[in-house]
Amino acid sequence: MRSRFLLPRIARLALALVALSGCTSDLHDFSQPPESAAMLAARRSRMFATADMRSALRAAIAALQELDFIVDRADLASGAVSGVKADQYLMRVTVTAAPSGADRLVIRAVARYDVTAVLEAAPYEKFFAVLARILALEPLPPG
Amino acid sequence: MAHGTQVCFARTPRAIIEPMRQRWLAAIILALLSACMPGEIPKQSLQFAEENPARRRAESRSFDTTDETKLLTSSAAVLKELGFKVDVRSDELGVLAASKKGTDYNIGDIATAAATTLLSQVTGIGSGTAFSKDQSMRASIVTHPAATSGAVVVRVTLQRVVWEHDGTYSKSELVTDPAVYAEFFAKLAKAAGVEAHEV
Numbered sequence: 001m002r003s004r005f006l007l008p009r010i011a012r013l014a015l016a017l018v019a020l021s022g023c024t025s026d027l028h029d030f031s032q033p034p035e036s037a038a039m040l041a042a043r044r045s046r047m048f049a050t051a052d053m054r055s056a057l058r059a060a061i062a063a064l065q066e067l068d069f070i071v072d073r074a075d076l077a078s079g080a081v082s083g084v085k086a087d088q089y090l091m092r093v094t095v096t097a098a099p100s101g102a103d104r105l106v107i108r109a110v111a112r113y114d115v116t117a118v119l120e121a122a123p124y125e126k127f128f129a130v131l132a133r134i135l136a137l138e139p140l141p142p143g
Numbered sequence: 144m145a146h147g148t149q150v151c152f153a154r155t156p157r158a159i160i161e162p163m164r165q166r167w168l169a170a171i172i173l174a175l176l177s178a179c180m181p182g183e184i185p186k187q188s189l190q191f192a193e194e195n196p197a198r199r200r201a202e203s204r205s206f207d208t209t210d211e212t213k214l215l216t217s218s219a220a221v222l223k224e225l226g227f228k229v230d231v232r233s234d235e236l237g238v239l240a241a242s243k244k245g246t247d248y249n250i251g252d253i254a255t256a257a258a259t260t261l262l263s264q265v266t267g268i269g270s271g272t273a274f275s276k277d278q279s280m281r282a283s284i285v286t287h288p289a290a291t292s293g294a295v296v297v298r299v300t301l302q303r304v305v306w307e308h309d310g311t312y313s314k315s316e317l318v319t320d321p322a323v324y325a326e327f328f329a330k331l332a333k334a335a336g337v338e339a340h341e342v
Contacts, residue, residue: 054236057236058237066194067191068192068193070300071283071285072230073240074236074238075231076235081238084302085188086317087317088315089315113188116184122190123189126191
């Protein structure tokens with residue numbers, strides 16, 4: 001009588017343990033994703049009327065610091081700087097600058113939380129607002 | 144009648160308790176499984192709040208020189224003296240990043256890991272919990288010309304990051320003690336041979 005109840009109980013426990021051992025806890029950005037790749041690119045980039053890559057990247061470093069990031073990667077040759085959030089190591093923003101024509105630069109920012117890309121618009125808007133203020137330049141309309 | 148009452152009295156609690164047990168078991172399993180569902184990026188992580196001015200003051204000093212390269216070289220020397228290894232340096236952009244590896248052991252973690260490993264060996268499920276942790280101190284130095292001519296502002300930030308032995312992130316914390324930064328700037332001023340001022 002006792003074993004009749006015991007066996008299913010062990011089977012249920014084993015099933016639960018197997019189910020739990022197979023589960024993962026990946027992160028996901030549940031914010032509203034942009035409707036297209038072009039919209040995501042627009043969200044993540046701005047064009048500025050300057051050809052001075054060095055000054056633009058220095059301004060990006062200053063903007064990252066102003067937003068409480070620790071800058072830990074910088075390379076003028078590849079036109080990239082990167083920083084992690086001071087109190088949350090998993091949040092990283094990488095900023096790249098690339099020439100667009102003779103007198104313009106496209107600045108792109110990509111934020112990641114661990115390995116998950118941040119899709120939400122607000123962090124990018126905040127970063128570019130601070131960057132525009134430091135550069136003393138308004139972003140140009142795309143295209 | 145007495146016999147019938149006795150049988151009824153013996154079976155009723157089991158008939159009530161057994162489904163209740165099953166419901167509790169199902170609820171526990173569901174709760175455990177819901178904990179395994181993919182996590183969302185914490186909302187506060189997506190709010191890029193602006194920095195704390197007091198922290199900025201503690202982490203920054205103005206030096207009486209226009210030579211950023213000299214300050215970066217002296218900073219690298221001070222950090223090496225403190226056991227750091229320079230990972231990134233860009234004189235053009237005024238950035239230097241260095242790190243120092245170490246270990247972070249906690250007796251509570253070790254006890255939990257030992258118990259979990261024993262349990263996993265007995266049941267044959269899982270591979271136990273690691274207790275070995277790696278930590279690194281990370282230093283970031285950024286230089287830029289001061290608003291007033293003839294000076295360079297140096298900002299140093301120290302951060303402690305802890306990883307589990309399998310490389311997964313555990314925690315991070317910012318070094319906020321102003322005395323630590325004051326000591327670093329005193330050494331930097333001495334190494335560079337220039338005077339430092341609070342900003």
